[in-house]
Amino acid sequence: MFDSSYSKRNDLHSNEEDNAAFFNGRRNLLVKQMWFTTKNSFTYEFWARPADTIQIVKQSITGVTDLQGQKFIIFPGHGGEQNAGIGISLGTNGIIVFEHGSNHFPAILVYKMSIKTWTHIMIVLKNKTPYLYINGIFIKKGKTSIKAELYPSGIIGGMDKYGYYKGYLKDLSLWKDSPENNYENMREIIFRWKGSNDENKDNTQVVKLDKQTKVKLIAFYLPQFHEIPENNMWWGKGFTEWTNTKKAEPLFHEHYQPRIPFEQNYYDLTDSSVRNWQAELAKSFGIYGFCYYHYWFKGKLLLETPLQEVLKLSEPDFPFCLSWANEPWTRKWDGSENEVLMPQDYGDENDWQEHFEYLKQVFSDDRYIKVDGKPIFLIYRPQIIPDCDKMLDYWDDLAKKSGWNGMYFIETLNGFPKKKLFKNFQAAVEFEPHYTMALGEADNAWRVMESFEHKSKHVLDYDEVWSNILDRNPILPNTIPGAFVDWDNTARLGQNSTVYEGASPEKWKDYLSKQLIRAREVHNSEFLFINAWNEWAEGAYLEPDMKYGFNYLEAVKDALIQTKNYKL
Structure with missing residues (x-):
């Protein structure tokens, strides 16, 4: 009583x-x-x-x-x-x-x-x-x-x-x-x-977000713009993401391919001046931070050099976090187990310990993004990790022993079917447009374009997919909203590509503005993840190009100002 x-x-x-x-x-x-x-x-x-x-x-x-x-x-x-x-x-x-x-x-x-x-x-x-x-x-x-x-x-x-x-x-x-x-x-x-x-x-x-809290934009960041021995062996000497980007050809009338960077800036991410330029550019238009893709294969790292240099040189002064792209590498680029180039093996506690020791040096950087004293860590496909709950418990305990309040695990909601929601994830992030397509909400978005060979090419309507994104309420608790600039992976898959038709800087500004409002009013989230900063071979990038210049970045800044999220 x-x-x-x-x-x-x-x-x-x-x-x-x-x-x-x-x-x-x-x-x-x-x-x-x-x-x-x-x-x-x-x-x-x-x-x-x-x-x-x-x-x-x-x-x-x-x-x-x-x-x-x-x-x-x-x-x-x-x-x-x-x-x-x-x-x-x-x-x-x-x-x-x-x-x-x-x-x-x-x-x-x-x-x-x-x-x-x-x-x-x-x-x-x-x-x-x-x-x-x-x-x-x-x-x-x-x-x-x-x-x-x-x-x-x-x-x-x-x-x-x-x-x-x-x-x-x-x-x-x-x-x-x-x-x-x-x-x-x-x-x-x-x-x-x-x-x-x-x-x-x-x-x-x-x-009920603090009125002073502004929604922070985090852009996914691909580090595959430099040579590595493995890619040279698998794809030929000199291979980088630019290799596929340059060879893309249009599949139908007015199809925007190839995508050419502004002033043909086919950069190399091992050059520190490039990384500094990217960060200053992103910062000036209101991007809060980058989310680097992290490639770990049971003790084997791939494409780690750009991030290692960021840590070593302590520049640029720009927030970042990691997303573990935990799929095997294949010749199909889509996580299929056919023609596996680099298999994925998640190991046991000894391997988890080794992985955490690497992550620890990254988390210790003052620029690393944290929530409630916990370094955030995205996992792309947790459903394919055996003993995922046990592994995350183990890492969370190691993080606490290392002086943090634990780890803030974020599950990526993408184009692969979910089998269960893991208990150790504090949040989930919408990876767009894959998540909307996986939900089957954009089945009415398909359109038919006539190709140059008088064959039909099925494409997706950019506006229709965005309409579905903006109409949907979060399905899972603590869902961080996502946004996509555009999507066209013709550079990787040619005739078998998935193409979204109809994107423009003006539309991007409108949709991003609405999603920023929804981040507060629907998701109660201080973050919004953008796909992507530099996915050139997938047509998902904010970096300037020859057709639109800096217009997509200008649209980001305008959307932030319009929704009172721009930080001077």
Whole structure:
């Protein structure tokens, strides 16, 4: 029971609406989709006076409950296949605690009662079991979740299609504790939202990012613009990414190929002046940092020289992070196991230790991008890594022993089917346009172009694919939005290429502006990843070229200024 501490702690004028927010049943407030640093044991407390009824359903630990008529004070984030987010539906006739995962939306605590005046409510999660307290009195114990882990959510006021809360709400807190018998045991607060009648009077969704926080653009960066012995052996002496780029030919009328860099600047990334030029160029147009592709094959590094030189020379002064492109290298360039040139073997703990020791020197650089004291590390295809969870646990432990708060793992959502959501990933990033195509959302984007040989060439409509990107809500929790400049890999695959038709700097500015707004209002993300800075053989680049000059970079700057994300 909480009687004594409840009365001492909550002298909140509970009969007044002056300091409360009214939710009209058509809006919400997104603080954060889920907190992955807290799991299984935590506490929600709040004051509420609901204004409408909810549908009372049966308690369950499996299945999908009929959600019609629910009114969520906290909408449960999506926990994926193995885990679940926790949410709370409240009405004048009762309260329900839901959990949410893949094909999983049961009501694990249901209590029917009349709630027509200001009421203090606590939902205490202890070892995945919910306990309900009303006005400081223990009322009911719910069912224990069968999911691996439960996470708290921060979508206040509900969600469209599932049910918005209607009524007054104030003094909502999330505690990183499950107290035994008094408030003094609740020592660490995750967030507190006081509520106000002046807040959020319109019907729009509001993102609770700090107003001073600007969305940071990170561009994927390909290091294959220098010779390495392996490529010379496999593809011929002198091979770099420019080799394929130069030989591309148009496949249909007005097809933009070959792609020629501005002033024919076919640079070599082993030249420090080139790397400095790239960083200064990116910085001047508002790009926050580069995400270097990292190629590690059980102790064997490929294309590592540019990054090694960046570390060695301590220049350029420009933030960066790594994305482990953990596919085998093949002659098809697409991760197929046919004609494997460099196989991928993930090894055991000895190999993981060796890999981490290399990463450690990279993470130790002051320019390396970190979140909450954790170096971020993207993995392109975690689903093909045996013992991935175990490996990430091992690395996270090594990172903590090395003085960081752990590692911030980001799963890449791309064109390959997902088998499961791994528990150790704190976030996911949309790798576009591959992710949208993998979801099957752009099947209506295909167009037919007549080739020079009077054969048909199927292409994808740039505008249609972008429309699908901008219309989609995040499917997974903590999803970082993505953007693509253009895509055309004719330089690599010729007639078998995938071509997006219709891109222009003007369209790019418009779509990027909208995605920057969505980064805040939909994703609650401080990052947005762009594909890409210099993928010339795939037609995905921001660097200046002979046709458009610096127009795509100018569009980036204009979009940042327009959305108030440009940092002078």
